[in-house]
Amino acid sequence: MLENYLPILVFIMLGLGLGVGLELVGFILGKNKPDDAKNSPFECGFDAFEDSRSKFDVRFYLVAILFIIFDLEIAFLFPWAVVFNELGWFGVTTMAVFLALLVVGFIYEWKKGALEWE
């Protein structure tokens, strides 16, 4: 079974090799003379006014967590789709109930307005 995934492994290795290798070549061959002025952060010639990290609106978080939940739901759909033919009505009903529960959640989100940005 694992031999099916050998191309993917090769692909990963190639990606890793290219990514690390090219960086490394640049690092070794390029001139690298850091000094204080070069290393200090600046904005248009000034010193940085503030940290680049700033507080996000909590709405981003809400969207992200709702995304995760539906993402998980989709993950459950894959095995179901693969064996769909063999499961019979019982399996179909199981998934229907599963989706119905998440539709309840979806209606809830929709009506609450959590999916609207403005």
Added chain:
Amino acid sequence: MNSFDITPFLPEVLMLILACLVLMIDLYSNDREKQLCYVTTQIGLVAILVYLLGQVNIEPVVAYGGTFVKDSLSQLLKIGIIIISGVSLVYARVFIRGRRFLRGEYYSLTVFAVLGMMVMVSANHMLSLYLGLELLSLTLYAMIAMERDNKLGVEAAIKYFVTGAIASGFLLYGISLLYGVTGHLQLDSMAKALAVEGDFSLVAKFAVVFVVAGLAFKLGLVPFHMWLPDVYQGAPVSVTALIASAPKIAGFGFAIRLLVDGLEPLAIDWQQLLLVAGIVSIALGNLVAIAQDNFKRLLAYSGIAHMGYFILGFYAGDNGGYAASMFYVLAYALMALAAFGLIVFMSRSGYEYETLDDMRGLGRKNPWYALMITFVMVSMAGLPPFIGFWPKLEIFRSLVASGYWQLAVYAIVFSVVGLYYYLRVIKVVYFDAPEQEFSFLPSRSIRFAITFNCISLLLLGLIPDSIYRYCLMALS
């Protein structure tokens, strides 16, 4: 799977439908008071309760690929859970309106929590056991933080969440080891596999340590009790009334399913762990409670001590002991509900009588509710003829019957220590001069529920057999 039978888990299905229904009603009704949500929730809970009451004494049924079991024990525990959660909602209704977080989600989340507890007590598989626990915990985390402008509440939710997540991690690690050892996740098959002494008994013992640690976290046994006082104090009191009561019943169901149904062959190992946890909990809970000025924290530490007594019933290690524990946890849930219900009742918007000083002189200003507090305190202290006395007696009796009389003496000594702080509350209420006027939540339903709740402590104490008989039946 051709003949699918829905009746075994019909109560759970109905509970789920109820939760979704309440969620939808909240969305589609314009009622600011959420009366319809509340009424639907209560009617639904009562209907499911009636359905459960009709089939208490039944033959055990294992269904759904061995993930679910329905027996007298699960039915009784579900009945207890539903009654207690329903009463906690009566307390909550006016309280959350006064605190301005009256939202339909409060009701639907409570129903989801009840569903989680029901799943826990009738689980026959590690998966359903764990998922029920997570369903319960997740709803409780959300409910604690629901009053968003209350910093203490949010802090309590985070503490509860972090410790709860660690506990889940412990539990899962133990379960994974047990699965590695036995190759089963279904509890009865696991017990069968463990009964055969093999190379893995050492690993299984190690797994038991993790599982018991997770359980102790959830029950709030020392040394995993740190979250409990902060959560009880920080959470909105109506939520505390729920957390302190019904989940303990579910915790008992969890312990019985996991330890007795699933890990019976390793009883010696988990009994020792529980013994240590129980002994230390009784001592620490009772001693630290003496130093508390905050009534909620006092109740939290007393809760730790109560859980210590409760777990000693498992040490007795026979059905009599388990029945005593079950009796204990049902009685404790009722008492904790009454105690926190009283705090809910004595609050008004933005202020709670949460320190002992606040309750000074309640006896002169309002003798009736002072009497109610007395009932609760005396019952918690374990004096006859209140309900708090009998399960303690049963625990001691089962310990003595199993030959652990030293343990019984130890528990009795600390019960006497505990008497001190319960009586201190009564002293403050009756003998200190009042400093302020008392105002209560203006709600007839709460007043009625509180009175009913407190008087039931006395009435059930007069006929203790009414509950204990069923506990024995469930575990025989």
Added chain:
Amino acid sequence: MELTFQQLVFYGFSTLLLLSALMVILSRNSVKAVMFLVLCFVATSGLWMLLQAEFLAVALVLVYVGAVMVLFLFVVMMLDIDIAARRHGFTKLLPLALLVAIAFLFILHWLVGDNHFGLEQMEAPSDHDASYSNIRELGKMLYTDYFYPFELAAVILLVAMVAAISLTFRGKRSRKSQDIDKQVRVTKADRLRVIKMESSSSSQQTDSKSDEESNENKDKEQDK
């Protein structure tokens, strides 16, 4: 000892996992720590693939790397954590933490290592042929035998939605932003209303007079 190719891959991924896990703890920048956590998950996914759990391996990348880590990044960026404060007490507690960690490591090695779960006790799972589908096996179990836990998972997801919204969502916000579409589409009828007025009666006159007076008063106040 000769390494098979599979073992080589295993050691490669586990080294990657251990190193990136260490970097999660050690890196000073919390965003970088999250990135290393992503690398952790990818390496774990490789290990799971070696265990022939192909669906779980892919789901790990899909769900954790694709979604959970995004959330992690949001959370890490949302809180601007003071790094100096975070590292406070790190060195003080380090010996104790190391002691616990090493003790735990030895216990674990002793318990779940070779002497209990080695090849002598448990034979290695047989390799499946190329047509074997892990997803198929999982699907056959999950939606029939384990439908009860499966539906419970759906309930937990539903509760997660309700909880997330009830905790973070503070209602629709009304903003006074321009909607250019609406502005363009506006017609005369929307803005202008022609009303037939009666010829002014006495009461209206007094009303308008008092209005004017109050306006004048306001003007005077402003002047002052």
